[in-house]
Amino acid sequence: MKFSRSYASLIAALAVILGVLLFIVLRPGTSPRETLGPIERMAQVPTGDSLHPLRIAVVMEPGLFEIDDEGEISGRLPEVADRLLTGISYIWVPVSEKSLGIDLLREKRVDILATQQASTDLSESSDLLTTDPISSSHYALMSLQDSLSWGDVLSGPSPVEVYYSTEDKEARLILQNLHDISYTAIRPSEIDLPPLEMMLEMVKGKIYFAVVKHNLAQEMAERFPQIRVVTDISLEAPQVWLIRSDAESLRDTLNQRIRKTDTTE
The missing domain is CATH 3.40.190.10 (Periplasmic binding protein-like II)
Structure with a gap:
């Protein structure tokens, strides 16, 4: 069966149009929100010395910070945060190990690393700010x-x-x-x-x-x-939280609250 040249040209043109329509309908979303990782989707990254919203990195650890199958958060660190950060908007950024939280602080992708960090063992985080002691541990x-x-x-x-x-x-x-x-x-x-x-x-x-x-x-x-x-x-050793290096007013605000708040775990 033979087609005329004009009919073949029409078929080719329709195929091109169909391909363009399919690309428009089926192409992946290109909004910035869809291309960002899970941390960026949680909240806008604070700039400068902003307090709102705070993003707090925390290591998942039994008794300190846990999330159950229904997404409920529990542990001593959330209890301390509830008392210490009253009136301040914040979100948790769970990490698997402390070194990852420190990396996020240095990249300024979080503001605080809430962890059991001995105030006497800051050699590997000397470029970051620290709070006054929040708790003690041994x-x-x-x-x-x-x-x-x-x-x-x-x-x-x-x-x-x-x-x-x-x-x-x-x-x-x-x-x-x-x-x-x-x-x-x-x-x-x-x-x-x-x-x-x-x-x-x-x-x-x-x-x-x-x-x-x-x-x-x-x-x-x-x-x-x-x-x-x-x-x-x-012996019991004082424990502090780590803060991003450019957030001095955040550190000062937290220290004022620590002095006025019972943060005993």
């Missing part, structure tokens, strides 16, 4: 339930690996002091995992001894019967 030694007496093991002749998170330099210092002063068998062992993930490795039986913040140790021991809190191994 460390605990964790072990598997089937471990031998921790005192005998850590005082014995054989080296014993006691793990700490690579994020937690204060825990490393505590372990080194314990080794130097009392328990020569301790071998401080760094693991490249956030504290929570390190504790989950203990739950699986892959780690026998570890050092973490007391609140995390207590929460995990209550939820997982195969691990236990052996003993507290440090």
